[in-house]
Amino acid sequence: SQQGEEDPQALSIQEGENATMNCSYKTSINNLQWYRQNSGRGLVHLILIRSNEREKHSGRLRVTLDTSKKSSSLLITASRAADTASYFCATLGTGFQKLVFGTGTRLLVSP
Amino acid sequence: DAMVIQNPRYQVTQFGKPVTLSCSQTLNHNVMYWYQQKSSQAPKLLFHYYDKDFNNEADTPDNFQSRRPNTSFCFLDIRSPGLGDAAMYLCATSREVLAGGRGDTQYFGPGTRLTVL
Numbered sequence: 001s002q003q004g005e006e007d008p009q010a011l012s013i014q015e016g017e018n019a020t021m022n023c024s025y026k027t028s029i030n031n032l033q034w035y036r037q038n039s040g041r042g043l044v045h046l047i048l049i050r051s052n053e054r055e056k057h058s059g060r061l062r063v064t065l066d067t068s069k070k071s072s073s074l075l076i077t078a079s080r081a082a083d084t085a086s087y088f089c090a091t092l093g094t095g096f097q098k099l100v101f102g103t104g105t106r107l108l109v110s111p
Numbered sequence: 112d113a114m115v116i117q118n119p120r121y122q123v124t125q126f127g128k129p130v131t132l133s134c135s136q137t138l139n140h141n142v143m144y145w146y147q148q149k150s151s152q153a154p155k156l157l158f159h160y161y162d163k164d165f166n167n168e169a170d171t172p173d174n175f176q177s178r179r180p181n182t183s184f185c186f187l188d189i190r191s192p193g194l195g196d197a198a199m200y201l202c203a204t205s206r207e208v209l210a211g212g213r214g215d216t217q218y219f220g221p222g223t224r225l226t227v228l
Contacts, residue, residue: 030209030210030211030215031211031215033215033216035219040199040222040224041221041222042117042201042203042219042220042222043154043201043203043217043219044219045216045217045218048215048216050211051211088153088154092209092211092215094211097159097166097209097210098144098156098159098168098209099156099209099215099217100156101154101155102153103152103153104151104152104153106151
């Protein structure tokens with residue numbers, strides 16, 4: 001299976017703290033994306049990083065990619081209660097036209 | 112606002128009774144996807160359409176069918192739902208086929224939660 005794995009499976013922090021989630025994958029990729037899913041809702045695209053990039057920023061989000069280790073991390077700085085959601089990484093493999101989603105990290109940010 | 116709409120949001124059906132889930136989009140995107148997501152799991156791609164070209168995933172059961180009568184609408188038909196088909200079904204679109212570029216973003220609807228009794 002190409003499916004990625006994320007860790008931790010669940011993360012509980014206080015408002016204002018930083019949250020770091022990690023994603024590992026198995027095959028060569030064109031790009032890696034992070035999506036957010038609020039409980040019982042659809043997914044929302046957060047950020048895309050291409051295989052030739054090592055780091056990207058978007059507001060309070062910072063994504064890194066290490067293709068040699070087949071891993072990525074998502075950092076949310078100064079977290080807010082509204083950041084409570086599940087976060088999924090998704091990879092677009094070379095030669096494929098579909099995204100493969102990881103197992104997700106459930107983030108709980110307490111006020 | 113341009114968006115992906117799914118109806119109904121909640122669907123209850125009986126074991127073996129056919130059910131159809133609906134997705135529409137106002138984004139005018141060429142590609143539409145159907146995913147199945149079971150509780151606390153990753154979304155799993157069932158199939159996708161590029162325009163009218165249908166692409167089935169190898170491990171999608173025959174029990175699942177899809178129709179795309181026009182650019183805006185796509186339907187998921189479950190011919191004989193089993194208890195194991197209870198899940199959230201997510202529809203998504205992308206402007207073009209995912210090709211490794213910066214535009215490889217998928218836009219998701221809110222999902223339809225299917226319960227099978």
